Amino acid sequence: MYLEDIKITFMQSCIADSKKIRFKAKFSRDISEILPYLNSVLKDAIYNKNALSLTLRKEFRIITLHSNMLAVSKAVNETDAYEIIDFIKKLINNTYENKEKINPLYEMRSKPSxxxxxxxxxxxxxxxxxxxxxxxxxxxxxxxxxxxxxxxxxxxxxxxxxxxxxxxxxxxxxx
Missing domain, CATH: 1.10.15.40 (Electron transport complex subunit B, putative Fe-S cluster)
Known part of the structure; x- marks a missing residue:
């Protein structure tokens, strides 16, 4: 397994919506090499090569993957936070397992005006x-x-x- 664990390091009320939470979590390893592959797989992601980050939306949640950590805003509650962690862990591991079949995308997609x-x-x-x-x-x-x-x-x-x-x-x- 490429990514063994993701551990929550910070959790508190969301600034944008006090009924929701935001949290940060640390990856058990650096995932920098996988970000361009995730960018290719996730058509709605925004990849920043210079910052080594990838931002995506899962419904109303905003999820940003960095090389060694995860930042999420607008999670519903702690249970939702752990479900997001499971989703991200599976996504990263599946992408790694299939990376030979994926063409990495190093460019940032730009939104239309x-x-x-x-x-x-x-x-x-x-x-x-x-x-x-x-x-x-x-x-x-x-x-x-x-x-x-x-x-x-x-x-x-x-x-x-x-x-x-x-x-x-x-x-x-x-x-």
């Missing part, structure tokens, strides 16, 4: 999504404050190409 997202929206400014304009909706979609399902017009058949692009974007960046 608000304007690029806006260009894939119907641009009707109908306000049905709850926003005053499609540009405002695009901005909130990028930040994770809105859901594409709120844009009813993008589901019309003539917008299929834009919807497909939007689904790919949402899958890759976890917005």
């Amino acid at each position: 608000v304007v690029e997202i806006y260009n894939h929206l119907p641009k009707l400014n109908c306000k049905k999504c709850g926003e005053a304009t499609c540009l405002a909706f695009a901005s909130k979609l990028l930040s994770g404050e809105q859901n594409i399902k709120r844009c009813l017009h993008i589901y019309e058949s003539h917008n299929k190409e834009s919807l497909d692009w939007m689904k790919d974007f949402l899958q890759v960046f976890g917005c």
